[in-house]
Amino acid sequence: MNVNADRIEQQNVVSVALNVNGEKMERQIEPRLLLSDFLRDDLGLTGTHVGCEHGVCGACTILVNGESVRSCLMLAVQADGCEIKTVESLSSKDGSLNTIQQAFANNHALQCGFCTPGFLMSIESYMKNNSKQPSDEEIKECISGNLCRCTGYSNIISAIKEAYSSKNSQ
C-alpha cells in the first residue's frame, strides 16, 4: 500500500466504545460500517441475521439501550456509548434457554430458524415493556415487523402466549 492510500485509510477509521451483551469494548471502525455487519463480522455475533438489509424483514433486530432496533438501518458509529443486546444474550451461560426461546421450542415456532433471532429480540423487547398478557391483536402488532417465510405465524403466536403464561406463573 502506498503512503497516500495508507493515510486515507487511517483518516476513515473512527473509535467506538460500547457495551455488547454485558461486555465493554472499544473498536476502530470505518464510519460507513453497518451495525449488523459490525456485530457479525467484527465481533463474530452471527446470531444476528441479515436478510433484506433495508429494514423490511426484521431478521437483524437487536436491542439498543433496551429498544428493539433493526441493526441493518443503523451505522455502528451511531452505537457509540450504547448498550447492545443480541440474541446471544438470551440464553444462560450453561446454554439453558430463556422463557421465550423455550416457548419457541415447545410450540415448534421455527423451521429453518433464519427469522428466529429477530423475532426473539422483538418479543424480548415487547415483554420487557408490557407485563400484562397481550391480546391476539397486540401479539400480531408486536411481531408485525418480522417476516417468517416458512413456519407461519400461528405457532409463533402460541409461543408468545406460552412465554407470557410461564413468566406470569413464576
Ligand code: FES
Ligand atoms: S436485514 Fe435488517 S430488516 Fe432485513
Ligand code: FES
Ligand atoms: S423459520 Fe424459516 S423464515 Fe421463519
